Amino acid sequence: MKRKLALLLALVMVLSMIPMMSFATSTNTVTRVLTVEDDTSMKDFGASIPALVLEPKDNTWDTTTESFVLELSEDAEWRLAPETGGLATSGTLAAGATHNSLYEVGTSVGAGFTIESITKRRINVTINGAQNGNRIFIPLNADLDGASGNVTVTVIPDGSAVSPGTYTFATVAGGDTVTTIDSVARIVEGATINTILMEETVRTGFAGAQEVIFVLPNHFKFDGSDFTVTYGGGYASGTETFNITSNAANRTADPVSGEFNARLSNGDRQLTFWVEPSMVAGVSRGWIRINGIDVRASKDAPTGDVMLRVRGDATNEEVKALDKVGYGMEVRIKDDKDPKEIFAGRYAGEPTDTNINNEEDHQLARLRIREDSGGAWLSNRYTTIEFPSWVKVIGVDVRTADKFDGTNGHNTESIVQAIIMNSDKGDSSVEFRLDPDHNERALLEVDFYVSVKADMEGDITATISGAGIDTEEVVLGKAIAPVKVEANTANARIGVKNQEIGTITITESKPGAIQSASGKNIVEVELDTWMQWSTEPTVEVDEDSELTIDKDSIDVDGRVLSFQVTGSSIDEPAVITITGGKVDVDRSTPEGKFAAKVGGSALVNNVVDNDSANAKLENGFFRQSYVASADVVNVTTPAPGETMNPEVLLTIGSTTFFVDGVAETLPVAPYIDAQNRTMLPVSAIGRILGAEVDWNAASRTVLVTKGSDRVLLTIGSDTMVVNGMNIPMRSEAVITGDRTFVPVRDLGVALGVATEWDAATQTVTVK
Numbered sequence: 132m133k134r135k136l137a138l139l140l141a142l143v144m145v146l147s148m149i150p151m152m153s154f155a156t157s158t159n160t161v162t163r164v165l166t167v168e169d170d171t172s173m174k175d176f177g178a179s180i181p182a183l184v185l186e187p188k189d190n191t192w193d194t195t196t197e198s199f200v201l202e203l204s205e206d207a208e209w210r211l212a213p214e215t216g217g218l219a220t221s222g223t224l225a226a227g228a229t230h231n232s233l234y235e236v237g238t239s240v241g242a243g244f245t246i247e248s249i250t251k252r253r254i255n256v257t258i259n260g261a262q263n264g265n266r267i268f269i270p271l272n273a274d275l276d277g278a279s280g281n282v283t284v285t286v287i288p289d290g291s292a293v294s295p296g297t298y299t300f301a302t303v304a305g306g307d308t309v310t311t312i313d314s315v316a317r318i319v320e321g322a323t324i325n326t327i328l329m330e331e332t333v334r335t336g337f338a339g340a341q342e343v344i345f346v347l348p349n350h351f352k353f354d355g356s357d358f359t360v361t362y363g364g365g366y367a368s369g370t371e372t373f374n375i376t377s378n379a380a381n382r383t384a385d386p387v388s389g390e391f392n393a394r395l396s397n398g399d400r401q402l403t404f405w406v407e408p409s410m411v412a413g414v415s416r417g418w419i420r421i422n423g424i425d426v427r428a429s430k431d432a433p434t435g436d437v438m439l440r441v442r443g444d445a446t447n448e449e450v451k452a453l454d455k456v457g458y459g460m461e462v463r464i465k466d467d468k469d470p471k472e473i474f475a476g477r478y479a480g481e482p483t484d485t486n487i488n489n490e491e492d493h494q495l496a497r498l499r500i501r502e503d504s505g506g507a508w509l510s511n512r513y514t515t516i517e518f519p520s521w522v523k524v525i526g527v528d529v530r531t532a533d534k535f536d537g538t539n540g541h542n543t544e545s546i547v548q549a550i551i552m553n554s555d556k557g558d559s560s561v562e563f564r565l566d567p568d569h570n571e572r573a574l575l576e577v578d579f580y581v582s583v584k585a586d587m588e589g590d591i592t593a594t595i596s597g598a599g600i601d602t603e604e605v606v607l608g609k610a611i612a613p614v615k616v617e618a619n620t621a622n623a624r625i626g627v628k629n630q631e632i633g634t635i636t637i638t639e640s641k642p643g644a645i646q647s648a649s650g651k652n653i654v655e656v657e658l659d660t661w662m663q664w665s666t667e668p669t670v671e672v673d674e675d676s677e678l679t680i681d682k683d684s685i686d687v688d689g690r691v692l693s694f695q696v697t698g699s700s701i702d703e704p705a706v707i708t709i710t711g712g713k714v715d716v717d718r719s720t721p722e723g724k725f726a727a728k729v730g731g732s733a734l735v736n737n738v739v740d741n742d743s744a745n746a747k748l749e750n751g752f753f754r755q756s757y758v759a760s761a762d763v764v765n766v767t768t769p770a771p772g773e774t775m776n777p778e779v780l781l782t783i784g785s786t787t788f789f790v791d792g793v794a795e796t797l798p799v800a801p802y803i804d805a806q807n808r809t810m811l812p813v814s815a816i817g818r819i820l821g822a823e824v825d826w827n828a829a830s831r832t833v834l835v836t837k838g839s840d841r842v843l844l845t846i847g848s849d850t851m852v853v854n855g856m857n858i859p860m861r862s863e864a865v866i867t868g869d870r871t872f873v874p875v876r877d878l879g880v881a882l883g884v885a886t887e888w889d890a891a892t893q894t895v896t897v898k
Contacts (some may be wrong), residue, residue, distance in 0.1 A: 147198065156292045157187045161300045166836070167282075168333045168417060169206075172274045173230070174216035180230040181300035182268040185293055191497040192292055198257040200249070200287035201269070206278035208251035218272040218788045220246040224258075230270050233258070237265030255289075271300045278303050304332030307445040317572075319504040320353065324424040327439075329446065331365065331416040340382050340407040346422070346440035350432035350452075352399035357390070358423035366408035366417035373404050382407055402574055428455060456503035462595055465497035465530075465576055471608045474644060476585030476758050478736035478751065490526070493580040495607035496860050497530060498593055501574045505534075508567040514597035516579075517560035521587040522610070524561055525751040526580030533574040536567050557751045582751035583610045585735045585758045599818045613644035616729050618761040625766055626718035629665045632763050635712070637729055639704035646733045647699040654680075655731035656692040656709065657757065660858065660880070661720035662764065663690045666753060670710035678705035696733045716766060719840065722898060723885035727765045730757035779819045779897040781875075783809065788819070799870050801895070808862040809888070809895050811874040819875075819897055820884050826871065833864065833871060833876060842881045844873055853881045 163181045167173075173180050183201070203209065210217045218231055223241045225234035233244045233256075242260040249255055258267060270286055282301040286293060309332055314325045329343075347353065355374075361370045374390040382405030384391045393404035402424070408417055426437075432455055439452035464470065471494060479490040498516070502508055518524065567573035581591065591608035619633025635656065639645055645815045646652060658664065664687035668796055677700045684695035692709070730738075738756045780789040786797045801811050813833050816824045822837035831846040843852040844864040850857050851864075860877040879897060887896040 134698040135222055144179065147843055156191065157294045158186045158188060159286055159294055159296050159298065160184045161298045162268070164299055165301050166332055167275065167301045167305075169278050170275055171301070171333070172210065172216075172303070173270075174210055177230050178228045180270050180272060182270045183286070183298065183300070185267040185269070185275070187265075196257065196259050197257065197291045197293060198626045199256050199289050199291040199293045200253060202285045202287060203252045203273055204278075204281070204283040204285075205252075207250065207273045207275050207282050208270045209254055210274050211246065211254070212250060214649075216272070218246065218270060220248075223266065230272055233270070234268045235265045236268070251845070260562070275301070275303070293815050308332060310441045310446060310448055310450050312439075312450055312452055315357055315451055315454050317456050317504050318426060319456060321425065321427045322453055324426060324452045326420040327424065327450075327496075328418060328450075329421070329441075330418040333416070340405055341444045342403065342405055343446075344440075344442040344556075345402040346397070346442065347400045347426065347452075348438060349400070350429045351437060352427055352429075353395055353402045354425045354427045355395060356423060356425040358421060358425075360391075360404075361420040361422070362406075362408045362417065363420065364418040365411060365415040366419075367411050371406075381405060381877060391490055424656075426453060431660055451844040457601075459503045460508075460595065460603055461499075461501045461503060461529065463499055464605060464607065465499045468496055470591070470606045471496045472611050472641075473581065473583050473591065474613045474677060474737035475583045475587050476613065476730075476737060476755075478582055478594050490580060493525060493582065495579045495581060495591060495593075498577045498579065498605065498607055499574070500576075500595060502567070502572040505567075505571045505573070508565065508597075508600070510572050512598035513562050513564055514595065514600075515560055515562045516577075517594045517596070518579075518581065518591060519587075520559050521584035521588075521753075522559055522591055523557050523582045523751040523753075524559065524579055525557065525582050526578075527561065528578040528580075529575070530578055531574060531576035532565075532619075534571045535567050535575070579607065581608070582737045582753075584753045585730065585738065585755040586612075588612050597771050606805050611640050611762070612758050613641075613734050614639055614729060616727070616761040617758040618727065618763045620724065620762045620765050623714070623716050623764045623766050624664075625716055625720050625722075629713050632712045632714055635727060635761065635763060637707040637709070639678075639700060639706075639845050642700040642702060642704055643679075644734075645696055645699060645705065645707075646736075647678075647696040651732045651736055652696045653731040654707070654733045655757075657728045657730065658690040658714060658763070659725040659727075660690070661717045661766075662714045664688075664692055664712065664888070665715045666713045668692065669710050671708045671710070673706040673708075675705060676705035677701045678707075680707075693731060714764065716764070719883050720766050720768050721880055721883045721885040723887065724762040725766065726760040727763045727789055728757035728760040735760050777821070777898075781809070781811070781819070781895045781897065783893040783895075788815075790819075799868070801875070802867075802872075804862050804865075804874075806862045808874045808876060809886075810862065810865070810867075811875040811878075813864075813871040816873070816878070820879060822880055822882060833873065833881065837882045840882055842878060844878070846871065851877065851881060 161848045162184060165176065165181060182391050212219050212231070216231060221244065222232055223243050225232045227234060235242065242258055244259070245257045247255040251438050256269065275282065280303060281299040282303065283297050283299050286295050288295050308329050310327065310329045312325055314328055316322045316325050355375045357372055357374050359370055359372050362368060372390045373387065374394040375395055376392045382391060391404070395402055395403060406419060408419065410417065434455045434457055436451050437453035437455050437821050438449050473493065473495070477492050479492040514756040588610050590606045591610055592604050594602060594604050596602040617636045621632045623630045645654065667685060667687050670680065670685050672680060677698060678696065679698035681695040681697050686693050735756055735758060737752045738750045739754055777791050780790070780800050783803055784800050786800045787794055788797055797812060797815050799812050801809055804810050811819065813824055813826065816822055816835055820837065825834040827834070833844045835842040835844070841854055846864050846866055849860045849863045851860055858881065860874055862874040864871065864873045875895060875897070876886050885898045
């Protein structure tokens with residue numbers, strides 16, 4: 132207890148040594164913030180002058196006498212009596228607002244005040260006998276001299292009950308007026324500039340009659356229509372109509388119509404008129420609103436921003452007035468989203484579906500087409516939206532059709548039908564005719580559903596074209612292969628059975644890329660024509676994958692290895708590994724690398740079959756059964772007794788070729804056809820492939836014989852007969868310019884001759 136008393140006494144002694152002080156008890160504000168010029172004298176605002184307000188917290192001043200310091204920001208100084216209109220340096224608090232005396236609001240007690248000048252920017256204010264609850268107002272009677280930005284007053288309590296702080300009471304403007312045009316109109320040939328607003332930055336920005344000049348850039352001119360000027364804010368409200376008069380030289384009005392005069396000059400690029408607003412009492416800044424200024428553009432006017440130069444007694448500035456556009460289209464993805472990824476080979480619906488428009492697997496990003504200006508889309512003229520040839524449109528859904536044939540922004544069956552009825556499902560393009568409203572910008576938003584050829588990857592670009600519009604392109608999707616195939620290429624000998632090949636790895640590009648649904652769950656790995664599986668390999672899935680396969684379903688049938696997928700991956704892409712595979716290589720196999728192709732219903736659903744090829748092709752199917760491939764075998768050693776062919780080098784587009792390095796000449800140059808295959812004149816086959824060639828004009832066939840091998844090709848057919856067996860080719864035999872051409876790669880394979888393509892040099896090597 133004694134110890135506690137000792138501590139308490141010590142605390143009392145410490146507190147008794149601290150000097151007594153007033154605690155801050157006021158809430159400080161300013162009555163208003165004015166926009167002024169840099170040399171304004173605040174006294175000119177009279178009773179509307181900004182004032183610093185001191186309001187006691189809890190309605191209580193701590194003492195009956197408060198003394199504190201007020202300091203102005205740079206380039207401002209106090210105007211005190213006896214200067215004209217200066218703030219009184221002593222007296223009693225007035226009961227009403229004024230610019231030259233402190234005043235109060237509350238219970239009037241006639242408290243006295245004194246002001247002492249410390250420096251031009253700093254004063255000491257003392258108030259005696261302030262009534263509790265009264266608000267004290269100190270007019271901020273200052274003169275500005277080259278001020279900029281915000282003009283402030285800082286309260287320094289100096290031991291009083293007044294709270295400290297810095298407060299803005301004026302902002303210095305950069306000029307007398309500011310001109311704005313909030314909404315910029317588009318102009319093709321003619322347009323009206325939207326409302327032009329000229330606002331005072333300081334009161335009396337427009338003093339008396341003022342000249343205003345609008346100047347347009349080259350290729351644009353005012354068309355001479357009447358326009359209106361409306362006054363408001365700190366000006367007496369009213370509207371005046373202006374008429375273009377060639378000889379107008381000042382502010383005059385027609386005595387009959389009352390319209391004021393305006394003048395065009397400088398090739399009608401310059402418009403001059405005079406305004407004379409009438410100020411009203413108060414501190415509000417005035418504004419002038421101009422409407423009805425019409426502009427015409429020349430035929431060669433450039434597109435882009437059209438800037439309006441605004442000059443006059445109170446202004447000199449430039450604002451964007453119009454946006455010059457052509458008869459073009461704004462084409463982009465709705466909401467600027469990313470292109471959608473579409474699996475190559477995927478087909479979620481049935482071939483008989485007439486319009487697949489609810490399958491996300493096929494949906495591209497939404498196409499948004501909007502006219503740059505009304506009238507860009509010509510009525511009843513065809514518009515075409517075309518995709519790459521390896522993409523087929525299988526569904527269309529019009530999401531928005533605005534300003535077309537009376538539409539109002541909602542889906543319309545007529546617009547949907549206009550697109551669907553003018554296009555065939557399964558085409559790579561759609562074509563339609565619409566009737567837009569030429570007075571407003573038409574808008575069309577469309578979802579396309581597409582099928583992608585199994586072995587293709589890359590951007591799915593929509594090309595929009597039509598009568599009277601510029602061709603535009605936008606990428607709506609990206610075709611991706613569902614899997615990537617890699618293999619360790621093994622060397623093999625011609626005519627040898629049961630040869631080991633390297634590991635084949637199949638990796639999903641995304642989880643779920645390999646399907647497992649009923650009827651769409653078989654993966655096939657197909658070898659080249661010249662070899663077949665001799666044993667069943669081991670097929671494994673990585674341990675962490677959700678994808679599962681039926682091990683009992685693994686089977687080999689000639690060139691095809693197949694297995695069934697029983698569960699798809701979910702979180703991570705699956706990796707399937709094929710090991711221990713062995714193959715038989717035919718004796719007629721040429722030297723070179725041979726690939727294994729990966730397909731099957733788990734990966735490719737849009738491939739045709741022989742039963743309904745035409746119907747399916749029309750509904751978005753393709754003649755492509757695999758999605759990816761990798762070289763698994765490199766045949767390098769001929770079987771005993773086989774002779775080596777000479778090495779022949781051919782160059783696309785050149786009639787010169789080389790046989791074991793010796794130059795010779797072809798009758799015509801080889802070329803690359805639409806299927807990206809090298810075509811060779813049949814007359815050169817004998818020299819290049821070491822074979823005999825016979826042409827039968829009646830049957831339009833070519834018979835190529837090399838040793839015991841006989842190959843029969845028919846003009847216009849993509850099937851060759853090799854030793855009595857039908858073998859498909861990648862291109863057809865054709866007649867071009869009275870010359871018969873055949874695909875050298877297919878013919879070489881049939882005759883056991885290897886070919887190699889070098890894209891960089893555009894050459895084919897035949898061995």
